[in-house]
Amino acid sequence: MKLTAKPKTRTEQILSVMHILAWVAFVAFMIEAGAMLFSFIVSCSNPEGAKNLYKGLNYYDLRQMNFWYYTGVVSFKVSIVLMKAFVWILVIKLFSKFNLENPFNMEIVKILEKISYMLFSIWLVGMTSSGYTAWLMKLTGKMYGDWVAGEYIFMAGLIFIISQIFKRGVELQSESDLTI
Incomplete structure (x- = not known):
C-alpha cells in the first residue's frame, strides 16, 4: 500500500514559509541582543569596546563621560531588541497553534492579544528611550539614538x-455549535 502525502494548499505553503521566516527573525533579534550584551560586558572593563x-x-x-548614562542607553536598546524577539516567539507559537480547519479558537485569540500588548510595550519603552536620549542630547549635545516608535502603536492596535x-x-462558532 502506497501512502501519498496530501499536497499543501497555497495558504498552507505561505503559512509554512512565514513560520520559517518568524524563526529567522527570532534568531536574528537574539543574535543582535547577544552581540550588544557581549559588547557591553566587554566595554565595562575595556572602554574601547x-x-x-x-x-x-x-x-x-x-x-x-558617564558609565550610568551609557548603561541606560544600552539597556534601552537591548530591552527593545529582546522585546522584539519575544514578539517573534509569540508569532512562532501562533503558527504552531493555528489550524486552518478551525482558525477561531481562544488560544489564538490569547496569543494575538499578547502580541498586541507586547507591541504596545515596545512602543512605551521606545518612547521612554526617545525621551531619555533627548534628555542626554540636551546634556551632552550629541544624539545617542533616534528611535522612532510610532509604527509599534499602530501595529499593536491593528x-x-x-x-x-x-x-x-x-463566540459565533460557539453559538453555532450550541444551536445544532
Missing part, C-alpha cells in the same frame, strides 16, 4: 483589532 557596540554604534564618548475579530469568531 564601546566604540563598536553593534553595527557601528559608537558610544565611547558617552561611556567616558493586532488587537484582529484578536477581537477572532474572539467574535469564537
Whole structure:
C-alpha cells in the first residue's frame, strides 16, 4: 500500500514559509541582543569596546563621560531588541497553534492579544528611550539614538483589532455549535 502525502494548499505553503521566516527573525533579534550584551560586558572593563557596540554604534564618548548614562542607553536598546524577539516567539507559537480547519479558537485569540500588548510595550519603552536620549542630547549635545516608535502603536492596535475579530469568531462558532 502506497501512502501519498496530501499536497499543501497555497495558504498552507505561505503559512509554512512565514513560520520559517518568524524563526529567522527570532534568531536574528537574539543574535543582535547577544552581540550588544557581549559588547557591553566587554566595554565595562575595556572602554574601547564601546566604540563598536553593534553595527557601528559608537558610544565611547558617552561611556567616558558617564558609565550610568551609557548603561541606560544600552539597556534601552537591548530591552527593545529582546522585546522584539519575544514578539517573534509569540508569532512562532501562533503558527504552531493555528489550524486552518478551525482558525477561531481562544488560544489564538490569547496569543494575538499578547502580541498586541507586547507591541504596545515596545512602543512605551521606545518612547521612554526617545525621551531619555533627548534628555542626554540636551546634556551632552550629541544624539545617542533616534528611535522612532510610532509604527509599534499602530501595529499593536491593528493586532488587537484582529484578536477581537477572532474572539467574535469564537463566540459565533460557539453559538453555532450550541444551536445544532
